[in-house]
Amino acid sequence: MFSRRTVMAGIAAAPLSTLSIKPLFAAGFPERPIHLIVPFAAGGNADIVGRIAGNVLGQGLGGTVVIEDRAGAGGSLGAEYVAHAAPDGYSLLVGSNGPLTVNPFVQAHLGYDPLKDFAAVGLTSYVPHALIMSNKVAAKTLGDVIAASKKTPLNIATSGVGSASHMTLARLNATTGANFTHVPYRGGGALMPDLISGSVDGALTEFSTALPLHQGGKAHIVAIAATHHSKLAPDIPTFDEGGVKGFTAQSYIGIVAPAKTPPDVVARLQEALAKGLAQGSPAAERIVSLGSELATPEQMTSKGFAEFIRTDYEAMRQAAQVAGIKPE
Numbered sequence: 001m002f003s004r005r006t007v008m009a010g011i012a013a014a015p016l017s018t019l020s021i022k023p024l025f026a027a028g029f030p031e032r033p034i035h036l037i038v039p040f041a042a043g044g045n046a047d048i049v050g051r052i053a054g055n056v057l058g059q060g061l062g063g064t065v066v067i068e069d070r071a072g073a074g075g076s077l078g079a080e081y082v083a084h085a086a087p088d089g090y091s092l093l094v095g096s097n098g099p100l101t102v103n104p105f106v107q108a109h110l111g112y113d114p115l116k117d118f119a120a121v122g123l124t125s126y127v128p129h130a131l132i133m134s135n136k137v138a139a140k141t142l143g144d145v146i147a148a149s150k151k152t153p154l155n156i157a158t159s160g161v162g163s164a165s166h167m168t169l170a171r172l173n174a175t176t177g178a179n180f181t182h183v184p185y186r187g188g189g190a191l192m193p194d195l196i197s198g199s200v201d202g203a204l205t206e207f208s209t210a211l212p213l214h215q216g217g218k219a220h221i222v223a224i225a226a227t228h229h230s231k232l233a234p235d236i237p238t239f240d241e242g243g244v245k246g247f248t249a250q251s252y253i254g255i256v257a258p259a260k261t262p263p264d265v266v267a268r269l270q271e272a273l274a275k276g277l278a279q280g281s282p283a284a285e286r287i288v289s290l291g292s293e294l295a296t297p298e299q300m301t302s303k304g305f306a307e308f309i310r311t312d313y314e315a316m317r318q319a320a321q322v323a324g325i326k327p328e
Contacts, residue, residue, distance in 0.1 A: 029089055029265055030063035036255075038094045039078025041071040043189015044159055045127055045206040049253040049287060050094035053124050053273060056283045057255075060272025071186045074162025075099035076110060083112035087258040089265035093118070095256040097164030101313045105320035106162045108327035115313065119261050120305040122273045123254040123295035125287050128226035129168045130236070131156075132210040132219050136198035142223040142242030145202070149179040154201040156180040157191040167316060168225065168249040169204040170323040176244055180204075195219055206251050208290040225249040232291050252312070254295075254305050266302055274300040 038050045058065040070078035079099035085091035100114045139145040158165035161184045185191040188209040194200045196218045213219040223242045239247040298304040
């Protein structure tokens with residue numbers, strides 16, 4: 001008779017993927033609370049969408065999902081924690097550009113390998129980046145903001161060193177010759193008070209984070225890094241319309257588990273996530289109302305999200321080269 005340990009040792013769970021295998025351990029899963037780690041401070045896009053995803057998982061699995069914010073190092077601290085956690089499905093990561101596909105090209109000493117140390121569960125959504133300026137800044141258009149920065153440097157906040165918005169800001173500087181000084185925070189939500197007060201001139205952040213301030217008149221978005229206008233704010237021009245041709249950028253949110261998590265457990269998690277985020281569901285409508293776009297059904301699968309991560313990883317490698325960014 002094979003012991004549980006022997007069976008576990010015989011499973012080669014491929015990183016960022018799942019295998020088609022007869023369920024072995026998921027019958028009673030979950031038997032205790034699942035901890036979903038958000039690697040950024042509370043209030044940003046990752047935290048908000050992560051909490052929606054956590055609620056969906058809890059309802060779909062009939063268990064408890066505890067959200068933990070472990071911010072720091074552009075998401076690397078939380079990602080490293082999950083990468084080295086027990087691969088049993090009880091420690092999950094709200095995965096996004098920063099820890100999964102940007103940090104390898106901006107941080108020299110990561111404590112994990114994003115392509116080898118995680119098993120993809122599913123992508124939830126993605127949201128374009130936006131440049132939002134303090135009301136103390138007179139410039140109201142993207143062109144005027146860029147021109148103003150060339151006369152006097154403007155301080156632009158992002159959600160942290162190694163975050164997706166940091167990479168976008170670096171690309172914007174390299175593409176336009178703008179003189180934007182990077183001011184890193186511990187998350188998109190953390191920078192909002194300083195943007196409102198004018199302590200920073202502006203922020204390059206997720207559209208979903210910036211939109212409430214724009215709509216409330218507390219700051220003004222000058223451009224959205226998307227191919228089309230948002231239905232939630234059709235008056236906001238794209239970067240392309242603002243003169244930075246073809247410039248797009250987005251943040252994505254998905255769920256990953258430690259590599260070697262039993263494939264049937266990953267499958268249970270993926271099924272609960274996809275069912276809870278089906279088109280028209282309350283959770284899906286909530287995400288869309290924030291300014292995000294839902295992932296496709298294929299991207300909500302383990303295989304689809306794994307492929308998405310690998311594609312974005314290579315895109316970020318090229319973006320780092322274009323922006324002249326080297327790991328530090």
